[in-house]
Amino acid sequence: MIGARWPCVSRLRAVRSALLALSLLLPAPALACGQTTHVWVSLEAIQHLPEGPIADLLADPELRNILVNGTMFPDGGYAVGDDYGEMAHWEPLQQAYLAWIRDRYAGEYSGREAQEHVAFLLGLASHGMSDEVFDSLFYERSRAYDPGHDEEVTSLDTASDVTFARDVGGIPQPTSWAPFDELAAIYGDDLGYAVSADTLRSGQGFLYTALAYTEWARTSEERLATFTAEFPWAAERMNDATVPGSPPRQAPVVAAYWQDLWLRLHADLAFDAPVITMEPPAGSFDHPMDHTTVEARIHLTFARGVDDDTFDRISVLDPDGQDAPVDVDHFYGDMSHTVLLRPRQDWADDTEYTVVVAPGLLNFDGQASTTEFRGTVSTAPPPPPDVARPIDPPAEEVCACDAASGAAFTPLMLLAWRRRRC
Ligand SMILES: [Zn+2]
Incomplete structure (x- = not known):
């Protein structure tokens, strides 16, 4: 588990480090960001689950409260300046926790204690996946259109959290619950990282301050006006399900990811449905041709962290079956879930391309994908x-x-x- 390359790399770390530095100058609520949005996505993802054991588990209000706490947990590390938070975003920590749960309860998750841990794990997973999807799609678009990124007064995470909370009318406020002692032991035993339960508890406490801030700011005309002026593009689109990476668009991705985690909790490691989503959705038309634009990229989200040594399995074919020139890379580091296909030149006019993920893509568990994924995207207008x-x-x-x-x-x-x- 530890031997896997650490997926977290510069971009997320740079953003969060900047926020942490900012926190020395700003009131505490500004440094722990996006909690209300994260919680909303987890609660919304429940609505996208099929009937079955996960939906049954999360129908319990107490377990939903634990899910919410797990959803918040990763950002607590930034608030207290400890790398445990960064680590909690990614598969090495989340899968160490999953393996601990699997070993402890041997696949039998009907007991209360097991259910609590599973709910908390699903929360961690929701947070990590949401950040990846949001940052690689929505944040990238906002960066192209919103002046707030240049002004560097407020982070997009804070501003968008408040305007989104206004749009959805806030969230049910949770109460604190986390397996601090168990997690501190897993950090130490499995990742060789020393962090105390008290540090974890302190970080989680800051996140409640952040929730309270957003709950207040979502009705503050002054805050809303400021954040909307800084991030007008994002403020208008956070609650728009047609915009790639928006919270409503994240929820079904998280629900699909949970279903894959359920398989892993039962030691079913078959990697036969590797792609959760493609952006633009397979079968899309009117794809932008200008390769310098964010919108011209093609984006894949995988159910498990994937190994970039096997990215030769990913290609884009033109109508003649020839490789289109694209750079294939993780948005973050190796063994993360989101992959961007960036065209090296403009897409051709009135042309249908096929994105192919051939079998043999390796994942974090060391399993190779067994099925082929194909999805088309066309620069032609949609047919009448x-x-x-x-x-x-x-x-x-x-x-x-x-x-x-x-x-x-x-x-x-x-x-x-x-x-x-x-
Ligand atoms: Zn985060």
Whole structure:
């Protein structure tokens, strides 16, 4: 587990380090960011679960409260300046915790204590996956359009958390619960990282301050006006399910990730559905051609951290079956979940490309994917909606017309029919 390369790299660390530095100058609530959004995504993800054991587990309000605490937990490390937070975002820590749960309860998760740990783990997983998806899609777009990134007064995480909380009317406020002692032991035993339960407890406490801040700021006209002025593009789109990486778009990704984690909790390591989502969605049209734009990229989210040594399995084919020139890379570091396919030149006009993930992609568990994924994306406009064959007018209507007026009636009716279809 530890032998796997550590996935967290410069970008997230740089962003968070900047926030931590900022925290020395700003009131505490500004440094622990996005908690309300993270919690909302976890609660919304429950709505995307199929009927089954995870939905049953999270139907329990006490376990949902624990899920929420797990969802918040990773950012507590930034608040207290300890790397435990960064580590909690990624698979090495999360999978060490999963293995600890699996070993302790041997796949039998109906007992209360086991359920509590599973709910907390699902929260950690939600947070890590949401950050990856948000940062690689939504944050990247915001960076291109929002002046707040240049002004560096407020972070997008803080501003978007407040405007999003306004949009959704806040969240149910949780109460604190976390397995601090067990987690401190896992950090030490499995990752060789010393952190005390008291440090974890302190970090979690700061996150409650952040929740309270957002709960207040979401009704503050002054805060909302400031954050909207700094991040106008994001403020308008955080609650827009059509925008890649937005919270409503993250929720189904998290739900799918939980289902894969459930398999791993039962030692089912088969990697036969590696791709959770593609952005733009497979089958899309009107894909932007300008390779310098964020929107021209293609984005894949994998159910498990994937090994970039096997990225030769990922390609984009043109209509002739030839490789299109793209750079394939993680958005963050190796063994993370989100992968960007960046075109090296403009996509060709009116052309359909096929994204292929061939079997053999290795994941964090050391398993190779067994199935092929294919998804198309086209620069052509979408085809017109099907024009149904006009229905012959009812015989009695035709019969009601004389020969001359009947001849005029039929083409008009067909024209009206087509217009309705358009
Ligand atoms: Zn985070």
